[in-house]
Amino acid sequence: MLKIEDLTVEVNGKTLLRDVNLEVKKGYTNVLFGPNGAGKTALMRTIMGFSEYKVVKGQILFNDENITGMPVDERARRGLGIMMQRPPDMSGIKLKDLVRVASKGKKDPETLAEKLDMKRFLDRDVNVGFSGGEIKRSELLQLEAQDPSLYLLDEPESGVDLVSIEQVGLTIKGLLEEGICPGESCNKGKSALIITHTGQILDYVKADRGYILCNGTVMCSGNPLKMLDEIKNRGYEECIKCRLMM
Amino acid sequence: MQTDDVNLKKRAESAASKKAAFGEDFELEKYEEGSKLSKPIENLQTLDEDSKKTLLQVGVVPSEEGRSGSFLVVDNTVSHSSLKDKNVELMSTHKALEKYEWLKDYSWKLVQVDADKYTAKAYLEDADGYFVRVPAGKKSAMPVQTCLMLGSKKVSQTVHNIIVVEEEASLDIITGCTSKKGVEEGLHLGITEMYVKKGATLNFTMIHNWAEQIGVRPRTVVHVEEGGTYISNYICLKPVRSVQAYPTVKLEGKGAVTRLSTIAIAHPGSELDLGSRAIFNAPETRAELISRTITIGGRIIARGEMIANAKGAKGHLECKGLVLGKGSQLAIPILEANIDDVELTHEAAVGKIAKDQVEYLMARGLTEEEAVGMIVRGFLDVGIRGIPDELRNEIENTITQTAFGS
Numbered sequence: 001m002l003k004i005e006d007l008t009v010e011v012n013g014k015t016l017l018r019d020v021n022l023e024v025k026k027g028y029t030n031v032l033f034g035p036n037g038a039g040k041t042a043l044m045r046t047i048m049g050f051s052e053y054k055v056v057k058g059q060i061l062f063n064d065e066n067i068t069g070m071p072v073d074e075r076a077r078r079g080l081g082i083m084m085q086r087p088p089d090m091s092g093i094k095l096k097d098l099v100r101v102a103s104k105g106k107k108d109p110e111t112l113a114e115k116l117d118m119k120r121f122l123d124r125d126v127n128v129g130f131s132g133g134e135i136k137r138s139e140l141l142q143l144e145a146q147d148p149s150l151y152l153l154d155e156p157e158s159g160v161d162l163v164s165i166e167q168v169g170l171t172i173k174g175l176l177e178e179g180i181c182p183g184e185s186c187n188k189g190k191s192a193l194i195i196t197h198t199g200q201i202l203d204y205v206k207a208d209r210g211y212i213l214c215n216g217t218v219m220c221s222g223n224p225l226k227m228l229d230e231i232k233n234r235g236y237e238e239c240i241k242c243r244l245m246m
Numbered sequence: 247m248q249t250d251d252v253n254l255k256k257r258a259e260s261a262a263s264k265k266a267a268f269g270e271d272f273e274l275e276k277y278e279e280g281s282k283l284s285k286p287i288e289n290l291q292t293l294d295e296d297s298k299k300t301l302l303q304v305g306v307v308p309s310e311e312g313r314s315g316s317f318l319v320v321d322n323t324v325s326h327s328s329l330k331d332k333n334v335e336l337m338s339t340h341k342a343l344e345k346y347e348w349l350k351d352y353s354w355k356l357v358q359v360d361a362d363k364y365t366a367k368a369y370l371e372d373a374d375g376y377f378v379r380v381p382a383g384k385k386s387a388m389p390v391q392t393c394l395m396l397g398s399k400k401v402s403q404t405v406h407n408i409i410v411v412e413e414e415a416s417l418d419i420i421t422g423c424t425s426k427k428g429v430e431e432g433l434h435l436g437i438t439e440m441y442v443k444k445g446a447t448l449n450f451t452m453i454h455n456w457a458e459q460i461g462v463r464p465r466t467v468v469h470v471e472e473g474g475t476y477i478s479n480y481i482c483l484k485p486v487r488s489v490q491a492y493p494t495v496k497l498e499g500k501g502a503v504t505r506l507s508t509i510a511i512a513h514p515g516s517e518l519d520l521g522s523r524a525i526f527n528a529p530e531t532r533a534e535l536i537s538r539t540i541t542i543g544g545r546i547i548a549r550g551e552m553i554a555n556a557k558g559a560k561g562h563l564e565c566k567g568l569v570l571g572k573g574s575q576l577a578i579p580i581l582e583a584n585i586d587d588v589e590l591t592h593e594a595a596v597g598k599i600a601k602d603q604v605e606y607l608m609a610r611g612l613t614e615e616e617a618v619g620m621i622v623r624g625f626l627d628v629g630i631r632g633i634p635d636e637l638r639n640e641i642e643n644t645i646t647q648t649a650f651g652s
Contacts, residue, residue, distance in 0.1 A: 050605050073608040073617075082609050088602045092624025101620070102610040125624075146610055 001026040001191050002047070002150055006058035009039075009046050016042040018217045019058070022193075024150065029176055029192040029205055031224045034213035035236045040195045041085060043213065044152050047193070048082045049075045062150070081148025083139040085155050090126035095138060098126050103145035116141050116171060132159025136168050144175060151175065151192040157200040169204030176205060199228040212236070250350075254359050258369040261360035268547075269490025269519045272461045274367055277402035277433045280321030282374075284397060287326045290316060296427040297395075304422025304453040305641070306393040313420075314388045317376045319405055320397040320426075324374055333384035334417070335377070339406050342377035349377075352408055356439040356467035356496075364435045364463040373404035373437065380415040382443075389418035389451075394436060396425040396460065402433035409438070411446040411474075418449045423464075424456065431459035438466040442474040444499060451479045453641070456486035458515060464491040472499025472528070478506045479630050480520070481641055485513040492521040492549060497531035497559075508537040509629035509645075512544025512573060521549030521578075526559035526588070533561040538629035540622065541573030551580040554588035561589070567596035568625060 002024040009017040017039045024030045034040045046053040047060060049072040059068045067075055090098070095118070099109040113119045116137045127135060136156060143151065156172060157165050176190045194201060202224065210224030214236060220227075265271050287293065290301065290308040298308045310316050314331035317324070324338040335342075343349050359369040376392045396403050411417045423434060434456075442448045448468075456462060470476045476495055495504045506522040524533035537548045552561040567575035575596040583590055599621055607617035623645060630641055 048609055050609075051601065071608065071614070072605050073611060073613050076609050076611040084606070084609075088600065088606050090603060090606065090621070090624065092626070092628040093607075093620060097620075098607070098610065101612060101616075104611070142610055 001028075001063060002193065003061040004047070004058070005061070007043075007046070007055060007060065008057035009042060010054045010056050011042065011052055016053075016216055017046065020213075020216075020218055022211055022218055022221075024191050024193050025208075026191055027189050028208040029194065030209045030211065031202065031207045032193060032195045032211050032213055033199075033227060033231055036197075038213045039216040040213050041154055044082065044154050044193065044195060047152060048072060048080060076146070076148070079149035080152065081143045081146045081150070082152040083136070083143055083154060083156060085158060087127050087135065087139065089128045091128055093126050094123055095126050095141070096122035099141055099145045102142050103147070107145050109145070112141055112144055117167070133161055133164035133168070136160055136164070137171075140168065140171050140175070149190060151190060151194075153192060153194040153201075155195050155197055157196065157198060165200060166204075169201055172201065173204045199232070202228060254354060254369065257360040258366040261366040262363055262370070264360065264363050264366065266362035266364060266463065266490065268492065268549075269463070270461065270488045270517065272433055272463075274363060274402060274433070277400055279371065280323075280396075280401040280403045281398065282322045284320045284323035284325055287318060290318065290326060300395070300424050300427060300455070301393055301422065304393065304424045304455045305420045305451065306391045306422040310391075312388050313391045314386045315390045317390070317392040319375060319392075319394045319403075321395075321401055321403055322371070322374065331387050331390075333380060334386045334390060335379040335381070336390060337377050338374050339377045339408055340374045342379075342408065349408065352410060352439060352441060353406075354439075356469055357437050357465050361465060365437060365465050367402070368404040368406055368435050368437045368465075371404045373406040373435075375405040375407040375437070377408050378417065378419060379410040380412060380417045380446075382412040383414045384412075385416040386418055389420045391420045391422070393422045393424065394434065395423075396429050396432045396434060398432075399429050400431050402435060405434075405436045407436070407438040409440040409448065409450075411442050411448045413443045414445040415443070416447040419451070421450070421452045423452065423454050423462070425460055430457040433461045434463070436464045438464065440466070440468040440476070442468065442470040442476050442502075444471045445473040446471070447475040447477075449477045452481070454480075454482040454486070454489065455484045456489075458485045459487050461487055462489040462491070464489075464493070466491070466493035468493065468495040468504070470495060470497050470499065470502040470504060473501045474499060474503070476504045478504075478522075479641075480506070480508045480510075481630070482510040482518060482520075483645060484511075486516050486518070488517045488519070490519040492523060494523040494525065495533065496525045496527060497533065498527050500528050501530050502528060503532045505534045506536070507629045508539070508548070509626045510539045510546065512539070512541040512546045514543030514572070516544035517547075518544065519547040519549070521551065523551040524553070524561055526552070526554040526556050526561065529556045530558040531556065532559075535561070535563045536629055537565045537567075538626050539566075539575065540568045540570060540626070541575055542570050543573045545574050545576075547576045547578065549578045549580070550592070551582070552590050553582045553584070554590055555584050557585060557587045559588040559590070561591070563590070563592035565592070565594040566625070568622070569596065569598055570622075
């Protein structure tokens with residue numbers, strides 16, 4: 001579904017990502033680990049197409065189509081949806097209205113908000129004065145309205161208190177598993193690429209494959225839970241060494 | 247009293263060619279004095295379709311549905327005055343001055359006749375206009391609508407309005423200032439003096455909709471007493487040659503509150519010099535001055551001034567301007583504290599729409615155009631929050647039609 005090939009990305013002339021290769025198959029939930037400043041957010045925002053990220057080499061394929069130079073909105077219409085870590089304050093735009101347009105008028109904001117306990121935020125300006133947890137729920141609410149086929153989730157657990165983590169985790173689980181019937185193969189559901197720093201989200205979401213991003217490039221990939229154990233026990237340094245030895 | 251009049255006349259005459267502090271200087275001689283003898287209009291519904299549309303665009307409903315009363319000035323003639331609401335008095339300023347001896351103490355007491363040549367001209371021409379009063383404890387059931395229309399080419403219109411909201415009374419008023427279709431050039435000089443008495447509330451909405459060669463010089467001063475509230479919303483979204491206004495609210499009683507919002511769009515060739523000023527002359531008074539302006543080719547000067555002279559005064563000034571394409575924005579906030587124990591703050595920002603905001607919406611599937619539209623509408627919308635829903639819907643429609651319509 002998503003295939004990233006030899007991707008090199010610059011922001012303001014500075015290289016943030018080098019020769020990144022990564023894949024998310026249909027129905028898969030892949031996880032992106034990496035220390036702070038590794039380029040995880042940059043990769044995710046490049047996939048979504050934000051204009052400050054200049055692809056200088058390589059390509060991004062989505063459902064076999066090259067979307068590398070495509071504007072953000074066209075990517076969204078093809079099924080990419082992002083949950084941002086620090087979305088901008090949207091003064092004057094009510095959450096209700098954004099949810100409505102994101103769903104193309106097909107879903108009722110009230111009903112969607114009810115589930116995420118966000119009803120009282122519908123008349124608020126999007127992100128203005130929202131707490132960390134409220135931002136996550138607001139992003140999820142918008143994503144649910146948008147109904148993408150590939151979810152790009154940038155640290156869904158960061159800045160969220162313990163109680164809200166469960167809500168956020170279960171909501172994401174619900175979104176990703178939507179449409180899957182028991183017994184059906186996993187490729188019926190939604191796909192996702194999730195950035196996680198702590199791995200907490202893996203308590204709720206079953207991940208298929210993990211990637212470790214260090215210094216702007218993918219160091220290794222493998223079983224996400226095993227990787228998480230390694231990272232927890234030995235930190236990312238081990239990972240970098242491992243790569244050097246390869 | 248007689249000597250008062252003589253004094254005022256002398257002062258006005260001495261200011262007959264006094265330039266205003268701000269804005270383009272209009273040569274008054276180039277404009278013919280607006281007629282005081284236009285024909286009366288019994289029923290606004292009998293106006294031609296174009297004129298009815300013109301009224302509607304400034305929030306004035308020809309059917310008078312949902313309005314407590316209606317008042318229309320065309321050039322310098324009071325053409326229509328009707329009233330349904332027993333709680334409100336509505337008549338021409340001249341009639342009111344005949345009827346109420348006490349009104350002399352309100353007329354030309356807030357706006358100075360010698361402020362500049364425009365106020366002087368209005369005084370010397372004995373300008374008429376609307377008088378609205380709500381007796382103590384009464385409340386207008388629905389907004390009163392007034393319309394000041396330039397009806398003839400190349401004339402100057404001078405208007406003098408007085409609003410008195412007595413103790414614990416409440417009034418909503420919508421004033422639409424506009425020019426008749428085909429009248430592209432002219433001058434509008436509008437004097438408005440407003441009195442908000444103890445515990446009273448005045449909600450004043452003014453919508454301007456002029457044409458490309460029209461000069462507009464409103465002169466407004468508001469006096470708010472103890473516990474009184476004055477809320478003003480000013481909207482100017484269509485092309486105009488020049489508007490220069492700097493309404494001043496004097497908070498004269500303890501706990502008086504005011505909120506002034508301005509939303510405006512400057513088209514190519516337009517100069518909008520729009521300010522608001524709050525003077526805190528009594529303890530624990532509050533003010534919020536908000537300006538949201540967009541230039542799509544014209545020049546905008548957003549002024550704001552707060553002068554705190556009494557303890558516990560608290561004010562916030564917010565000027566935000568967007569530059570879309572060519573055009574210029576100048577924000578000039580002034581804060582003056584003449585005593586300790588006051589809190590005045592300001593926030594000013596001018597520039598283009600933030601790219602990250604546009605792309606955030608695009609990531610939800612909106613096209614760039616839709617995203618910009620939504621941001622711009624939201625930007626202006628913040629400026630008109632807190633006004634009655636029904637009226638807000640009308641203004642939102644106006645925004646949609648004028649700013650985004652073809």
